[in-house]
Every structure is written in structure tokens, then in C-alpha cells.
Amino acid sequence: MKNTLKVERAILNLTQDELAQKIGVSRQTINSIETNRYVPSTVLALKLSKLFNKPVNQFFTLEDNE
Amino acid sequence: MIVKNIWEWDKRNFERLKKFQLHHRFKKIGALLFIILLLALIALKFIESEPALLKSIIKNGLLVGLLMISVSKEKIEDERIVHLRQQSYQIAFVLGVVYSIALLPLVNYVVDIILQKEVLDFSTSTWEVLFFMLVMQIYFFRMMLKKCQ
Structure with a gap:
């Protein structure tokens, strides 16, 4: 699964740390999601969706082989 | 009721x-x-x-x-930490089983041969297995945390 979290974060002009604080996770978790090392849970994805004011599938997309 | x-x-x-x-x-x-x-x-x-x-x-x-x-x-206990912790327990459990059924009796056997004991020991001690599993869990958890920095 790929994501455009970094882009969405840049649009809101937030640092990884600021975004992490807003959704109640650590900065390392945001970094892991951005670098595709960790796939977040539905709860976390929905929190991000609420913050970005966009549907989840706009910033999380499945790769061709998935 | x-x-x-x-x-x-x-x-x-x-x-x-x-x-x-x-x-x-x-x-x-x-x-x-x-x-x-x-x-x-x-x-x-x-x-x-x-x-x-x-x-x-x-x-x-x-x-x-x-x-x-x-x-x-951890200082901030979020879902990624929970996920990494679960993975580390899983690894430690599998390694613990392998250690107790294969490695530990073998090590005991080799040590007994080296020490030239008359009665060879194939037994496994609960303490050693638990110690090994806990050390492995902590090690893999810290390692995975470091990798995801």
C-alpha cells in the first residue's frame, strides 16, 4: 500500500511531530507510515481522513499487485 | 442470568x-x-x-x-508499538520452543561430553527457557523499534 501522507502533511504545513500529536501517536509512527514501513489501522486512517478532510482512499491506495 | x-x-x-x-x-x-x-x-x-x-x-x-x-x-504507547511488541513476542515464543527442544539439550549434551560426565544430561531447565525467551523478546522489540526510527 502506498500513501501520500507526506504531501497531505505539507499541504497543512505540519511537521511529523505536529501531525503525530494531533492524532495521538509518536513521530516515529508517522515516519514509518510515510516510508511505507507500517500500515496504520482503520481507526488511525480515519483520524487522518478527518484531519485532512479527505476520504481515506485519496491518500492511501493499493499497489497493482495487492 | x-x-x-x-x-x-x-x-x-x-x-x-x-x-x-x-x-x-x-x-x-x-x-x-x-x-x-x-x-x-x-x-x-x-x-x-x-x-x-x-x-x-x-x-x-x-x-x-x-x-x-x-x-x-513505552513513553508513547501507540498502535505501532503494540504491533511491534506482538511481533517480538511471536518471535521470542518460536525461538523459545526451538531453543528448548533442540538447542538447549544439544548444548547440555556437548558440555557434558567436554566435562566428561558419566551421566549425560538432555534436560531443559524452565528458568533457562524463560530467561532466553524474555531476553529474545526484549532484544527483538528494541531492534525493531530502532529500525523504525
Whole structure:
């Protein structure tokens, strides 16, 4: 699964740390999601969706082989 | 009605057990306890008459120290940490089983041959297996945390 979290974060002009604080996770978790090392849970994805004011599938997309 | 209440009570306790974790500060307390007891165990080797009871208490204390490190929370305990912790327990469990059925008896056997003991020992000690599993869990958890920095 790929994501455009970094882009969405840049649009809101937030640092990884600021975004992490807003959704109640650590900065390392945001970094892991951005670098595709960790796939977040539905709860976390929905929190991000609420913050970005966009549907989840706009910033999380499945790769061709998935 | 009674059965339903028992079921609810059981479910509540199970949920509580699933979420059980110590405060972050217990990690340091556990590490301190472990170091102190490890030094005490080493010091005990230099005493001519090794008191068996004291040795047993120290060894169990070492396990308690490791368990405290293992079950205490991180500073920020989020879903990724929970996921990494689950993975580390899974790895430690598999390694623990392999260690207890294959590696430990083999090591004991080789040591017995080297020491030229008359009766060869294939047994596994509970303490050694638990110690190995806890060390592996802590090691893999820290390693995975470091990798995901």
C-alpha cells in the first residue's frame, strides 16, 4: 500500500511531530507510515481522513499487485 | 442470568488482562533490578559455599526484572508499538520452543561430553527457557523499534 501522507502533511504545513500529536501517536509512527514501513489501522486512517478532510482512499491506495 | 453475568465478568477480566501493562518508569526499575541481581549472581560465584536458596531467589529476581522491562509501556504507547511488541513476542515464543527442544539439550549434551560426565544430561531447565525467551523478546522489540526510527 502506498500513501501520500507526506504531501497531505505539507499541504497543512505540519511537521511529523505536529501531525503525530494531533492524532495521538509518536513521530516515529508517522515516519514509518510515510516510508511505507507500517500500515496504520482503520481507526488511525480515519483520524487522518478527518484531519485532512479527505476520504481515506485519496491518500492511501493499493499497489497493482495487492 | 447468572451464566450471563459470569460470562460478562470473565470477558471484562480478559479485556483487562489483555491491556495489562506497567508504567514506563518500571522499565528503568526492571533494568536496575536486573543489573543489581546479575552482579549479585556473579559475586555469588566467588563465595565458596554457594547458598542454593539465595541463588534461586536471585535467579527468579532476574526473571522478574526482565518481565518488568518486557511488560512496561513505552513513553508513547501507540498502535505501532503494540504491533511491534506482538511481533517480538511471536518471535521470542518460536525461538523459545526451538531453543528448548533442540538447542538447549544439544548444548547440555556437548558440555557434558567436554566435562566428561558419566551421566549425560538432555534436560531443559524452565528458568533457562524463560530467561532466553524474555531476553529474545526484549532484544527483538528494541531492534525493531530502532529500525523504525
